Amino acid sequence: MLAESLFVMLGTLSVIGALGMLIARNPVSSALWLILTLFCVAGLYLTLSAEFIAVVQVLVYAGAIMVLFLFVIMLLNLGTMPTMKGVGWKKAVGFVLCVVVLTQLVLIGATGLDLLPATEVVDVANAGSATTIAKSLFTRYALAFEVIGILLLVATIGAVMLAKRRFA
């Protein structure tokens, strides 16, 4: 019962945060709404007993990435946004596409679940702990782990080079 109410609360808050991000006029408040959503998603990971992922979510998303977004927004000084123009046909098509995507995903989630192979759940209590993840990450996925390190290094260098100075 507690888990259900927690899920409903966190889910509602995350959807509210996402809608606020979509609707807010000021980019700074948009980013703050998205931070609310990211925290609620971290809480949802906790209800799934994925503690390590929840902590990484707060550290990486709500900590690093959103600070980067806010930093860039304030660096660019985007206080005055142009008012939204009227509803053109592009926006109407975009809205219809969103509704189609949502309907499709919900239909798949509602009807296709019994097609999943029934696997026995092993050791759910520890399935999300840092120990379990680290065992898998440093043995079976060690190569991917190293590659992702190189990717982050390349991305850092690329970001610095892109943002450093005006192109010739």
Next chain:
Amino acid sequence: MEIALSWYLTLAAVLFAIGVAGVLLRSNLIIILMSVELMLNAVNVTLVAFSQSMGDVSGQILVFFVMSVAAAEAAIGLAIVIAIFRNKLSVDINDFNLFKW
């Protein structure tokens, strides 16, 4: 697992659809990037939900990698936004018509 898997999938679908709406409807480049992050988060929710429901830790490893790639993507994307803003003094996608015929 007290909560059904389909609840998590439905919530993730709603979050993903809101992200799609953000990409398609907003014209601010930074908000589009934030919507992409929201879509990645929605997919992460489904991955963790499936991982717990099947008792397999690989889904959470994949979430870890998705977060790393999202961090790299945010850094590069924002650097590109800054570079464009230097040239155009705008982050409105309707002002960028260099590749448009």
